[in-house]
Amino acid sequence: MKNIREVLFVTALVLTSELATGQPLDPADLLKPLSESWPTYSGDYSGKRYSALTQINQSNIKNLGLVWTSRITAGLGNAGGGGRGGGFGGGGAAAPTIIGGEGTGELNESGPGSRSSRIVSSILEVNGKLYFSTPDNAWAADARDGHILWHYVWKTKGGTHTGNRGLGMWGNRLFLETPDNYLVCLDATTGKELWHKMLAPLSQQYFSTNAPIVIGNHVLVGLGNDLDSPAFLTSYDPETGEIQWRWYATPQDASDPALKTWANLTAAKFGGGHMWIPGSYDPETHLYIIGTGNPTPAYTSKSRGDGDNLYTCTLVAINVDTGKLVWYFQTSPHDTHDWDSTQTPVLVDAPFNGTQRKLAITATRNGFFYTLDRVTGEHLVTGKFSPTANWDQGLDSRGQPVRNPAKDFDIAGALVSPTNAGATNWMPPTFSPDTGLFYVTTEDSYAMYYLTDTDPRGSMGLGGKEEQGAGSLGTFLTAMDYKTGKIAWRHQYPEAGAWGGTNVGHALLTTAGKLLFGGDPGGNVVAYDPANGAILWHAQLGGVSGPVQTYMLDGKQYILVSAVDSLYAFALN
Amino acid sequence: MATRTGSFITLVMVLWVAGQMPARGQTPGRGNAPAAGRGAAFNPRPPSDPAQVERGKGLYSVQCTFCHGADARGGEGGPNLIRSGVILNDINGELITPVLQNGRPELGMPKFDLTSAQLADVAAFLHTFRAAGRDTLRNPIPNVLVGDAKAGETYFNAKCASCHSVTGDLKGLASKFADPKTLQQRWIMPGGGRGAATASPKTVTVTVSAAQKFEGRLDRIDDFTVTLIQADGTSRTFVRKGATPAVEVHDPLRPHKNLLPAYTDKDIHNVTAYLATIK
Numbered sequence: 001m002k003n004i005r006e007v008l009f010v011t012a013l014v015l016t017s018e019l020a021t022g023q024p025l026d027p028a029d030l031l032k033p034l035s036e037s038w039p040t041y042s043g044d045y046s047g048k049r050y051s052a053l054t055q056i057n058q059s060n061i062k063n064l065g066l067v068w069t070s071r072i073t074a075g076l077g078n079a080g081g082g083g084r085g086g087g088f089g090g091g092g093a094a095a096p097t098i099i100g101g102e103g104t105g106e107l108n109e110s111g112p113g114s115r116s117s118r119i120v121s122s123i124l125e126v127n128g129k130l131y132f133s134t135p136d137n138a139w140a141a142d143a144r145d146g147h148i149l150w151h152y153v154w155k156t157k158g159g160t161h162t163g164n165r166g167l168g169m170w171g172n173r174l175f176l177e178t179p180d181n182y183l184v185c186l187d188a189t190t191g192k193e194l195w196h197k198m199l200a201p202l203s204q205q206y207f208s209t210n211a212p213i214v215i216g217n218h219v220l221v222g223l224g225n226d227l228d229s230p231a232f233l234t235s236y237d238p239e240t241g242e243i244q245w246r247w248y249a250t251p252q253d254a255s256d257p258a259l260k261t262w263a264n265l266t267a268a269k270f271g272g273g274h275m276w277i278p279g280s281y282d283p284e285t286h287l288y289i290i291g292t293g294n295p296t297p298a299y300t301s302k303s304r305g306d307g308d309n310l311y312t313c314t315l316v317a318i319n320v321d322t323g324k325l326v327w328y329f330q331t332s333p334h335d336t337h338d339w340d341s342t343q344t345p346v347l348v349d350a351p352f353n354g355t356q357r358k359l360a361i362t363a364t365r366n367g368f369f370y371t372l373d374r375v376t377g378e379h380l381v382t383g384k385f386s387p388t389a390n391w392d393q394g395l396d397s398r399g400q401p402v403r404n405p406a407k408d409f410d411i412a413g414a415l416v417s418p419t420n421a422g423a424t425n426w427m428p429p430t431f432s433p434d435t436g437l438f439y440v441t442t443e444d445s446y447a448m449y450y451l452t453d454t455d456p457r458g459s460m461g462l463g464g465k466e467e468q469g470a471g472s473l474g475t476f477l478t479a480m481d482y483k484t485g486k487i488a489w490r491h492q493y494p495e496a497g498a499w500g501g502t503n504v505g506h507a508l509l510t511t512a513g514k515l516l517f518g519g520d521p522g523g524n525v526v527a528y529d530p531a532n533g534a535i536l537w538h539a540q541l542g543g544v545s546g547p548v549q550t551y552m553l554d555g556k557q558y559i560l561v562s563a564v565d566s567l568y569a570f571a572l573n
Numbered sequence: 574m575a576t577r578t579g580s581f582i583t584l585v586m587v588l589w590v591a592g593q594m595p596a597r598g599q600t601p602g603r604g605n606a607p608a609a610g611r612g613a614a615f616n617p618r619p620p621s622d623p624a625q626v627e628r629g630k631g632l633y634s635v636q637c638t639f640c641h642g643a644d645a646r647g648g649e650g651g652p653n654l655i656r657s658g659v660i661l662n663d664i665n666g667e668l669i670t671p672v673l674q675n676g677r678p679e680l681g682m683p684k685f686d687l688t689s690a691q692l693a694d695v696a697a698f699l700h701t702f703r704a705a706g707r708d709t710l711r712n713p714i715p716n717v718l719v720g721d722a723k724a725g726e727t728y729f730n731a732k733c734a735s736c737h738s739v740t741g742d743l744k745g746l747a748s749k750f751a752d753p754k755t756l757q758q759r760w761i762m763p764g765g766g767r768g769a770a771t772a773s774p775k776t777v778t779v780t781v782s783a784a785q786k787f788e789g790r791l792d793r794i795d796d797f798t799v800t801l802i803q804a805d806g807t808s809r810t811f812v813r814k815g816a817t818p819a820v821e822v823h824d825p826l827r828p829h830k831n832l833l834p835a836y837t838d839k840d841i842h843n844v845t846a847y848l849a850t851i852k
Contacts, residue, residue, distance in 0.1 A: 158614055158615060159614055159615070160614045179614075201661075201662060202615065203615075203661050203662045204661050204662070205615050205661070205704065207614065227656070227704055228656060266652070270656060388833075388834055390834070406838070410838060411715045411716075411717060411719065412717040412718070412719045412841075412842045412845075413717060413754070413757060413838070413841065413842070414838050415761075415833065415836055415838055415841060417833075417834075446833045448757070448758065448761065448841075450714075450717065450754065452714050452715065454715060455644075457642075457646050457647055460653075460655060460656055460704055461704070466714075468754075468758050469762070470758070470761050470762050470833060471761070471762040471830050471833055473830055473833065473834075493795070493796075494794045494795055494796060494822070495775065495791070495794050496795075520795060520796065521795070522793070522794075522795025522796070522797070523795075524795060524796070524797060526796070535796055535815075538796070538797055540797070
């Protein structure tokens with residue numbers, strides 16, 4: 001253990017030296033409700049994605065117009081990156097490209113159709129600069145005109161390149177997770193790499209898509225894995241990259257009380273639960289509240305035993321100082337459809353049954369909606385946000401859905417709603433204190449699930465079944481009432497097919513200007529009335545791939561949208 | 574399944590080289606094949622020589638099968654080797670070799686007196702097993718035809734016969750779709766149920782005024798525009814503002830969609846068994 005004074009001294013030194021070159025993020029800004037800047041994944045720690053900004057509001061949204069656009073060029077091929085904001089070749093020097101990584105570069109993706117050219121990340125806005133990422137790539141851009149300041153590329157060794165959810169920031173440092181499982185620390189001013197650490201072995205089929213979350217001097221990192229390798233959330237030191245603590249989603253030794261929910265220790269150890277989407281944080285209780293992933297084997301679950309398989313598909317509260325579990329509520333006991341519960345929970349202070357409560361609200365991939373007490377984990381409400389979900393037999397005394405084993409799968413096929421893509425997926429929801437409603441992108445869809453592996457030992461990972469789509473009854477922007485768990489209203493996207501991928505837009509934003517923003521399946525960014533879903537404004541961008549966000553600079557409020565390989569910024573004319 | 578013959582291992586090798594199925598926990602279970610031009614996400618080792626794999630298979634069957642199972646998923650006392658960290662992290666036998674040479678006496682595993690060439694052969698064989706995704710050759714697909722054709726006929730006559738006839742539009746259906754699973758998927762949702770093109774596309778009627786009505790095939794629609802292709806092949810686009818103009822979409826698959834919440838799995842299996850007789 002280092003002397004605390006020494007730690008403070010070094011930290012001060014780092015922050016001071018970085019002050020000289022850039023404009024570091026003030027740690028206090030991370031504790032503020034979402035307003036002028038966007039310093040962390042959800043804008044603030046609450047996960048609400050509700051901005052206090054009101055310059056753009058219902059009365060003037062008709063005057064919202066395009067201010068700038070900026071296009072990225074991913075990959076190693078074209079040093080200098082994109083950046084139409086810099087002008088048509090005459091706008092100044094090309095932005096530097098910084099190359100890192102331990103691979104050869106042969107596996108890096110580039111070109112307009114590549115997943116590294118698709119922005120699904122949340123975009124940090126700190127002191128007039130934007131920071132964002134795609135698999136193997138990170139950029140800084142000027143928030144006033146979008147021109148690219150630097151581009152960092154990681155030469156990959158492989159791993160699933162499905163998307164990258166964004167960067168974390170501490171002082172003047174940025175943190176990027178790479179698909180081949182490295183945590184890369186970058187200087188925010190220059191994009192130069194300060195260090196990188198291996199998070200987990202690629203050979204065990206880990207892959208990393210997450211946005212690191214910075215809380216105090218902790219960098220919280222979760223990974224992905226579709227085989228069955230142990231799942232963990234790790235806290236890293238932002239200065240050195242050393243591990244501070246690690247929490248496993250499933251029992252790793254015989255002393256763990258959750259072991260009784262598994263067939264045996266081996267099943268538990270390799271039982272999954274990967275936390276591949278960030279959680280939310282309650283500064284009062286020091287609880288990091290995060291949803292865990294699906295158990296493995298995902299489908300052929302006999303080898304897991306008949307139990308609940310804790311703590312998979314569970315909302316867990318971890319003390320950020322100690323890395324210890326404080327409470328949990330399982331949102332999908334003994335899941336059998338790869339419906340993880342990693343969806344970002346929303347932390348809200350709001351009235352419930354006549355008293356003001358500290359709540360955690362989540363809508364999970366299995367079609368269910370929950371309101372809990374976020375201090376104790378006490379269950380308050382369960383509802384269904386996808387009326388077609390047909391895999392349960394009602395609720396148990398704890399408010400958890402009881403699964404119907406006949407709907408697990410069948411050799412001849414079981415017709416199940418939702419599809420494996422889920423009734424919702426990773427797309428961040430939003431909550432408006434003005435309406436008291438929780439908004440989420442949803443789908444009512446069916447698939448036939450066929451058992452293909454009859455071996456009682458089961459398959460590994462996601463194996464052993466075949467899923468074939470049977471049809472979608474609609475995709476929706478859905479508003480949920482946290483007090484009742486009932487649908488308040490929903491807007492059906494006209495004739496929209498199943499969303500077909502996890503990298504769709506539809507990540508939502510609400511503002512104190514009484515606005516609700518989201519991308520729609522038709523490629524529009526749309527502003528709705530959060531009270532009833534009435535459409536107030538839209539712009540056709542050809543495809544919205546990432547969250548809609550907002551920030552304020554020089555007295556001007558911006559609406560920022562990522563549309564595949566381009567950023568679009570709107571403001572009042 | 575005529576493919577499960579003596580060339581088993583060769584076929585496994587071909588599949589291995591062709592690329593492993595991408596992992597999908599974060600992805601929605603759609604589009605199993607890697608897109609063209611994308612490297613396999615997890616493929617840390619080069620393919621082995623088929624002759625070496627064949628030698629390794631022989632050695633494995635003699636020395637290892639009893640404890641670890643013929644398919645390496647575990648047998649009498651021995652654990653699943655496919656998920657073993659030693660096997661996953663091994664590239665060319667460097668991690669497997671010391672375990673085989675020294676055994677794991679504390680776990681009851683004996684040591685094996687094999688030459689270094691034989692050890693490499695066993696390692697090469699173990700690396701042919703695919704850890705994630707479906708290994709079609711090693712897991713043959715069970716038959717899905719389990720329903721009661723008579724009950725299926727009754728259901729068909731009650732729910733489907735108002736639109737379909739087994740002597741009319743469905744004549745010879747089972748001959749067109751010999752695989753029962755394909756047949757089942759096709760009748761539940763013609764076109765695949767994933768927005769794929771169907772035989773009968775959606776049409777739309779746009780009513781601008783009592784005097785001005787436009788009809789055609791639906792090309793695209795969202796909350797702001799609707800585009801249709803008229804009978805003469807010309808396309809028309811209308812700007813939408815709330816309920817103006819009135820837009821009515823006709824989805825020929827609506828009756829199929831409406832049945833999705835109503836079926837029992839038994840209904841589905843029975844109807845498939847019945848339709849499989851419509852040759």
